[in-house]
Amino acid sequence: MAIHKLPLLLFLSIILFLNRPVLGDTDEEDILLTGINSYRTTQNLTVFSKNENAECLADEIADQFKNKPCTNDTGSFTVPGTEPQFANYPKMLSKCHLNVTDTRDGMVMPACVPRLESSLVLTNFTKTQYSLGLNDSKYTGIGIGKEDNWIVVVLTTNTPEGSYSTDTDTKHDDDDDSNGFTVSVSLVNYLLVFMFSFCFFLY
Ligand SMILES: *[C@@H]1O[C@H](CO)[C@@H](O)[C@H](O)[C@H]1NC(C)=O
Numbered sequence: 001m002a003i004h005k006l007p008l009l010l011f012l013s014i015i016l017f018l019n020r021p022v023l024g025d026t027d028e029e030d031i032l033l034t035g036i037n038s039y040r041t042t043q044n045l046t047v048f049s050k051n052e053n054a055e056c057l058a059d060e061i062a063d064q065f066k067n068k069p070c071t072n073d074t075g076s077f078t079v080p081g082t083e084p085q086f087a088n089y090p091k092m093l094s095k096c097h098l099n100v101t102d103t104r105d106g107m108v109m110p111a112c113v114p115r116l117e118s119s120l121v122l123t124n125f126t127k128t129q130y131s132l133g134l135n136d137s138k139y140t141g142i143g144i145g146k147e148d149n150w151i152v153v154v155l156t157t158n159t160p161e162g163s164y165s166t167d168t169d170t171k172h173d174d175d176d177d178s179n180g181f182t183v184s185v186s187l188v189n190y191l192l193v194f195m196f197s198f199c200f201f202l203y
């Protein structure tokens, strides 16, 4: 009997190990958000709260930029007034449950940093023309997206013209879907562990 329990324990530990929640999920976006918010604190301003629609739009815009190289006239080096325009911008907005009305006062800030090296990413926002936006109390919310060497920050206001919150119903549907999925996956996993151990005990 003792001989049979050892492989079982081993098997169970492997399953539990594989099922553990993914730890240390700090990526470039989280690092940048922390950096930007401590910048806000040093400026005596309220920290930005996350805005999901803005984050969605930031992802879409980063996706448009991803194959463009970092040069001295793109990203944080862009001369104001020469920002690239995207023909499919209205499509991106509607995909993110937004429209031109509730994004008008927001601010979109794309930066290009090779390998998204975190200290350069932060200074590309805090020590460039973008710092004017970060240092402005009219912005209250933030969304960050990245793709390859590009990282995009979208700032939102709490006025109707910059709230980035059109279609809250659809947004919540998406949330529920993803949570539901995660929950059912882990449930299935635990059920599997249970069934396997049961079989082993029978054996
Ligand atoms: C922030 O507030 C503190 C205390 O009121 C003050 O000493 C400091 O100069 C302020 N900083 C800025 C950037 O305004």
Ligand SMILES: *[C@@H]1O[C@H](CO)[C@@H](O)[C@H](O)[C@H]1NC(C)=O
Pocket: 072, 073
């Ligand atoms: C950008 O780089 C190009 C060539 O690499 C150079 O000719 C130009 O002067 C640079 N512009 C600025 C603003 O540094």
Ligand SMILES: *[C@@H]1O[C@H](CO)[C@@H](O)[C@H](O)[C@H]1NC(C)=O
Pocket: 070, 076, 112, 113, 114, 120, 123, 124, 127, 128
């Ligand atoms: C911004 O990123 C570029 C890399 O694309 C880097 O050369 C530049 O020094 C950065 N700017 C600041 C102010 O950190």
Ligand SMILES: *[C@@H]1O[C@H](CO)[C@@H](O)[C@H](O)[C@H]1NC(C)=O
Pocket: 043, 131, 132, 135
């Ligand atoms: C931030 O804004 C405040 C008030 O508008 C101004 O006094 C300060 O110099 C600005 N700081 C930077 C780094 O732009």
Ligand SMILES: *[C@@H]1O[C@H](CO)[C@@H](O)[C@H](O)[C@H]1NC(C)=O
Pocket: 099, 100, 101, 102, 166, 167
């Ligand atoms: C944008 O959405 C807001 C809030 O739902 C709505 O009031 C407004 O009419 C919309 N504007 C356009 C141009 O669709």
